[in-house]
Amino acid sequence: MDIKQLVVSVIETVIKIAIGVFIVMFVFDAAVKAYDYGYRVFAEEPMTYGDGRTISISVTTEDSVKDVGENLEEKGLIRDANLFLIQVILSECYGKINPGIYDLNTSMKTNEMIEILTEEKEEETEEKASSDNVPIGAVGGGDTEGTQGTEEPSEADGGDGTENPEGDAGAEDPGEDGGEGNVQPDAAGE
Numbered sequence: 001m002d003i004k005q006l007v008v009s010v011i012e013t014v015i016k017i018a019i020g021v022f023i024v025m026f027v028f029d030a031a032v033k034a035y036d037y038g039y040r041v042f043a044e045e046p047m048t049y050g051d052g053r054t055i056s057i058s059v060t061t062e063d064s065v066k067d068v069g070e071n072l073e074e075k076g077l078i079r080d081a082n083l084f085l086i087q088v089i090l091s092e093c094y095g096k097i098n099p100g101i102y103d104l105n106t107s108m109k110t111n112e113m114i115e116i117l118t119e120e121k122e123e124e125t126e127e128k129a130s131s132d133n134v135p136i137g138a139v140g141g142g143d144t145e146g147t148q149g150t151e152e153p154s155e156a157d158g159g160d161g162t163e164n165p166e167g168d169a170g171a172e173d174p175g176e177d178g179g180e181g182n183v184q185p186d187a188a189g190e
Contacts, residue, residue: 041086044110047076052107059117061099065089068097068117077104077113084110093118 046052055075059068065088069081078084087110088094096118104113 037083040080040083041090044079044083044087046109047079047106049107052105054103054105056101056103058101059097059099063097063099065094065097072104072113077106077108078110087111088114 053076055077057068057071057075057077059071063071066081066085069078069084069088072078072084073081088097091111091114093114098118098121100121102116104116108116
């Protein structure tokens with residue numbers, strides 16, 4: 001019976017070693033994957049290098065960060081929607097994704113996309129267009145009727161559509177014809 005006990009003991013030892021090796025391999029594999037995932041949270045590379053493709057995505061007010069990530073993944077802009085969710089949660093931009101239509105490129109890094117998705121919209125342009133009762137797309141267009149006062153700001157303006165009374169901007173850069181800028185009187189005749 002000593003031989004039976006010896007064989008059983010050897011088999012038990014081999015099984016214990018196999019289980020130990022399996023556990024070590026599993027833990028090592030899990031650690032490598034966790035490290036890779038953690039590294040990608042902070043250093044995710046773009047999908048393509050160079051020019052890439054520009055893709056439009058739409059974000060609604062009902063979309064969660066997870067929905068936006070899944071949309072980006074479906075369009076081929078990111079590799080992993082769950083990773084996008086973690087990146088947004090860890091950034092200063094969590095809860096600040098604005099609804100709208102965005103043109104994103106496959107050569108952008110995820111943090112660049114997050115910055116674009118959370119940028120504040122220029123409300124001044126929208127307020128100016130709504131105060132003139134002109135569609136937003138018609139501002140500065142010049143081809144629409146009844147768009148009085150919607151000229152694009154000239155160099156002599158303060159850059160926000162208001163005239164610069166001192167004319168400092170026009171004095172520094174006199175314009176193409178060498179004049180004093182292109183100052184247009186407003187509707188009140190000032």
